[in-house]
Amino acid sequence: MSLLSAEWTALLYLAAAVCFILALKGLSSPRTARRGNLIGAAGATLAVITVFLSAKLDNIPLILLAIAVGSAIAAPISRRVQMTQMPQLVALFNGVGGGAAALVAMLELGHSEGPWVLVAVVFTMLVGAVSFAGSAITVAKLQELITTRPVVFPGMKWVMTLAVVAALVIGGLVVATGSTGWALLLLVLGLVVGLLLVLPVGGADVPIVISLLNAFTGLAVAASGVVLDNVLLVVAGTLVGASGTILTRAMASAMGRGVSGIMFGAFRGGSTAGSTTQSDRPVRSSNPEDVAVMLAYAQRVVIVPGYGLAVAQGQHTIAELATTLEARGVDVAFAIHPVAGRMPGHMNVLLAEANVPYESLKEMAEVNPEFKNTDVVLVVGANDVVNPAAKTSPGAPIYGMPILEVEEGRQIVFLKRSMRPGFAGIENELLFDPKTTLLFGDAKDSLTKVLGAVNAL
Amino acid sequence: MDPITLLTVIVLTVFVGFEVVSKVSSTLHTPLMSGANAIHGIILIGAIIVAGQLDDPWLIFVALLAVALATANLVGGFVVTDRMLGMFRGRKPAATPKDTTK
Numbered sequence: 001m002s003l004l005s006a007e008w009t010a011l012l013y014l015a016a017a018v019c020f021i022l023a024l025k026g027l028s029s030p031r032t033a034r035r036g037n038l039i040g041a042a043g044a045t046l047a048v049i050t051v052f053l054s055a056k057l058d059n060i061p062l063i064l065l066a067i068a069v070g071s072a073i074a075a076p077i078s079r080r081v082q083m084t085q086m087p088q089l090v091a092l093f094n095g096v097g098g099g100a101a102a103l104v105a106m107l108e109l110g111h112s113e114g115p116w117v118l119v120a121v122v123f124t125m126l127v128g129a130v131s132f133a134g135s136a137i138t139v140a141k142l143q144e145l146i147t148t149r150p151v152v153f154p155g156m157k158w159v160m161t162l163a164v165v166a167a168l169v170i171g172g173l174v175v176a177t178g179s180t181g182w183a184l185l186l187l188v189l190g191l192v193v194g195l196l197l198v199l200p201v202g203g204a205d206v207p208i209v210i211s212l213l214n215a216f217t218g219l220a221v222a223a224s225g226v227v228l229d230n231v232l233l234v235v236a237g238t239l240v241g242a243s244g245t246i247l248t249r250a251m252a253s254a255m256g257r258g259v260s261g262i263m264f265g266a267f268r269g270g271s272t273a274g275s276t277t278q279s280d281r282p283v284r285s286s287n288p289e290d291v292a293v294m295l296a297y298a299q300r301v302v303i304v305p306g307y308g309l310a311v312a313q314g315q316h317t318i319a320e321l322a323t324t325l326e327a328r329g330v331d332v333a334f335a336i337h338p339v340a341g342r343m344p345g346h347m348n349v350l351l352a353e354a355n356v357p358y359e360s361l362k363e364m365a366e367v368n369p370e371f372k373n374t375d376v377v378l379v380v381g382a383n384d385v386v387n388p389a390a391k392t393s394p395g396a397p398i399y400g401m402p403i404l405e406v407e408e409g410r411q412i413v414f415l416k417r418s419m420r421p422g423f424a425g426i427e428n429e430l431l432f433d434p435k436t437t438l439l440f441g442d443a444k445d446s447l448t449k450v451l452g453a454v455n456a457l
Numbered sequence: 458m459d460p461i462t463l464l465t466v467i468v469l470t471v472f473v474g475f476e477v478v479s480k481v482s483s484t485l486h487t488p489l490m491s492g493a494n495a496i497h498g499i500i501l502i503g504a505i506i507v508a509g510q511l512d513d514p515w516l517i518f519v520a521l522l523a524v525a526l527a528t529a530n531l532v533g534g535f536v537v538t539d540r541m542l543g544m545f546r547g548r549k550p551a552a553t554p555k556d557t558t559k
């Protein structure tokens with residue numbers, strides 16, 4: 001019961017593809033971002049309606065039911081999720097998309113003819129499965145269900161090589177025979193490769209991996225378009241693959257490193273250099289009252305937020321502290337490292353939620369020269385992004401990453417949960433610096449106490 | 458579609474993809490990633506097409522699983538991106554008068 005001719009179908013798919021391009025374009029600028037996202041959603045809706053009207057479909061009630069189930073699960077989670085868990089959720093959606101692409105390709109195997117189409121089937125299954133398993137590990141790392149440190153075991157390099165070679169061989173067999181048995185094995189190998197690819201990635205690099213896997217899923221979707229002979233899938237998938245690649249590179253360069261270094265760094269070993277033999281050196285810790293005095297009588301305070309702030313949900317408290325200090329005549333700014341938190345731009349989103357005005361958020365290049373005229377730098381739950389090891393110790397995994405030069409400040413206050421090193425797992429020399437004061441505890445607790453103490457002054 | 462047309466479409470789309478995101482500020486990296494993530498949820502139409510052609514119950518089940526997963530990707534992706542972007546409005550009072558959404 002096709003209500004639409006092939007021509008109309010193609011034109012409507014074209015319209016949807018244009019919507020996706022406009023969506024990505026819109027999302028690249030703050031002014032148009034929200035509209036861009038809505039245009040994308042409109043394009044997707046148009047495409048789904050089109051497919052129902054154009055293709056000869058059986059099982060329509062069941063399909064509608066599955067769509068309802070998917071929406072009923074995803075929409076409420078998306079609306080309610082905490083800002084801190086946003087990266088996990090994006091990774092999760094990416095993973096299920098990759099999984100869906102792999103399943104679609106496998107189901108189409110029986111209907112596929114011609115070597116190129118079969119190659120596309122194999123590619124979709126493999127890349128989709130890699131993306132699914134990789135994203136699952138990413139979610140587990142971000143949720144801290146498993147360790148956030150790189151997981152490496154002896155001989156991992158060889159296991160990985162073996163898995164990739166086996167996947168390619170099995171893929172070849174699938175192309176040659178079209179057998180479902182081999183295809184299932186291929187799916188399993190894809191999952192193994194995805195697992196091995198992401199396990200050795202250190203926590204701080206996880207956001208970049210999400211972006212990379214996002215590009216992978218895009219490519220899998222594009223290949224599924226070849227399998228199904230559907231131009232919209234080809235265009236949408238390729239768009240995501242291409243823009244995702246650019247985005248991954250942009251994110252990686254914001255951290256001062258190459259994508260291959262992130263993906264394969266841990267295989268080369270020595271990545272957590274300097275993380276051993278530490279923590280029994282003396283540090284200066286203090287109490288909320290002293291910190292309050294330092295802040296309240298400073299002329300200029302720069303706040304450096306990090307993941308600890310997000311975890312503790314302290315964004316509203318810190319916004320209030322900033323307002324209170326400003327009311328006392330202190331000049332307050334927030335210094336935002338491009339990769340502070342667990343995804344690039346994480347801190348901007350978090351502070352925007354707490355109504356911190358956009359103008360008081362300073363980007364790294366703008367704020368770095370100002371640190372030497374800053375009386376107090378308040379580092380809240382950030383570590384790696386202010387670690388001078390990025391400049392001074394070539395062995396450190398974060399070496400070369402541009403950092404916020406808080407060591408230039410006159411006094412530095414760290415609000416930290418413990419002496420535990422940051423997500424990258426390296427010691428921060430700055431904690432032992434004589435001008436550094438530490439205030440241990442949950443970021444929100446500490447901030448509340450400091451705020452109370454400032455108000456009591 | 459013949460292979461050459463397909464290749465043409467792919468190559469041109471790659472350039473468009475590179476071009477549209479080439480000058481994005483780091484502030485928008487996450488929403489952009491999330492938006493792109495939502496877009497590949499369009500695999501949903503592939504899942505629908507496949508599910509509509511099967512008659513073996515088990516295979517239908519697998520296809521419906523793909524439909525549900527793809528829907529989660531598509532719907533969740535756009536909703537979560539919208540929520541992220543909604544937080545970017547900031548405090549500037551005049552700049553955002555009542556949202557003129559439909």
